[in-house]
Amino acid sequence: MKTLAITRTLSITLLLCLSASFGFADRIKDLASVQGVRSNQLVGYGLVVGLDGTGDKSDFTDQTFRNMMEQFGITIADDEDPKLANVAAVSVHATLPAFSKPGQEIDITVSSLGNADSLRGGSLLLTPLRGADGNVYAVAQGSMIVSGFGAEGADGSSIQVNIESTGRIPNGATVERAVPTSFSQGDHLTFNLHRPDFTTAKRMAETITDLLGPDSAYAVDATSIRVTAPRDANQRVSFLSVLENLEVTPGEESAKVIINSRTGTIVVGKHVAIEPVAITHGDLTVTIQNDLTAAQPEGFSAGETVVVPDTDIAIAQENSPMFLFGPTVTLNDLVNAVNEVGAAPGDLMAILEALKSAGALKAELIII
Structure with a gap:
């Protein structure tokens, strides 16, 4: 218990240090x-080839492959299945930095659009990247780097590290057109x-x-x-x-309390203040235990043996002291009081929300 209290004290004190503004320029x-x-976003659609049987089996991948082959003078019959186990349809996106000039190179990200199992080992074919105005500003191509990894056993068991359906190509696109500014x-x-x-x-x-x-x-x-x-x-x-x-020297931020309900993170700003208020916070625990017992008929009567539930209900309430905050409460006073109470993040969230509802918390309460 002592170690837990020290950890809470250190964590809340750390938030105090992080949220304090020292007026640095x-x-x-x-x-x-x-x-x-400003930068501009680019996006394109293309094909990744050379996969080790981990490509997708989508209809639009088949259509795209047929269209590409026709450009090279090869026609695939409509009733012929090209069996594209090594091909995957992908989206390609990149950010074009301000003042980028033709001939410069930018990084791109490639993501699977179909049901491809993995893009590892694949190469992106020539893909135009367009801006919001529909014009082509860059052309992408190259071998991908995929950080994800997966393995599957014969019994169906599998393991996966990171994502195999997304990869990057450093300097994978060449700028073809400059954006006017x-x-x-x-x-x-x-x-x-x-x-x-x-x-x-x-x-x-x-x-x-x-x-x-x-x-x-x-x-x-x-x-x-x-x-x-x-x-x-x-x-x-x-x-x-x-x-x-x-x-x-930037101006100081307004008084804010930010709560992340998913992670239990609470950040209290420097100018947060509390009006005079008394606070108590405790836990009410209700325990219900069901035991089944058998009821036998008396003597040699013709009754039947039945199962009778035996329910035991117990209520336990934690005794929590009430704390009084004065009219000159500062952030340091609030942190010290919370550390003294030993409240967990969930309890502190409830206290802060109640203070805001009572009008005693002089700060904007933001829940993310």
Whole structure:
């Protein structure tokens, strides 16, 4: 019991350390991104060949294979079964980074679409990758790396490690078309904060203004900061290189308590406070035990032997002390009180939800 209490104390204290904000300054490149400078998602459909009898038996795989063979001048009769045990239909997706140019290579992920058992040892055939506008921006091909592994015995027993129906090809696609951007257009650049915050936006605008002069930057809203920038592309690159390395102290987050009900993880923010409230929390255990006994007829009577249930019900309730929180409760006080109670994560979730319902918890309660 003592070891368990120490573990709980350490875990809750660790959450306190992680959630505390020390006011460290961050670079602008870590706080925001430049509007219009973004990656794009690509997707394609193709065939993986060379499998060791682990391909799929889907109708669309057969159709795709026939269409591909016709492009090479080979016609397969409709009543002929090509027996595609070594072929699998796959989807191919990739992320095209900003400013990618034709000839550069990007990584791709290949996933089975049918009922293929494994893609291990397969090679992806030439597959065009399209963007949301339908245009081809890259072409993929190559041998895959599959981290999954599986084995099956003659008696039907099997074991599998990771997933065998998905693989990756490093530098497996070649960029064929560049995505146009508005980076070099206009007289302004706009930074968009990763986490919208009015205080952070104001401080970033002030930091840039201190460097460039009055009216050079202003906060549009809690997310965007607009900055006057040179039109020349070369000067704009140097200009951004200076700005993105400026340090800004972000604003502190609002008071939040985040609960992950699946894992039992609870994170309490720095500015969480509790109004005066008394709390008690205990467990009520009800135990019901059924025993079957045989009832015999008396003497030599003509009665029958019957089975009679014998039920024993016991109720046990844990005696838990009541804790009083004063009006100046801080996060440290809350952590110390919880450690003193020795509440498990499930109990602490119930306490926090009850505090929020009573209006005593001055924080946003987020359950994920």
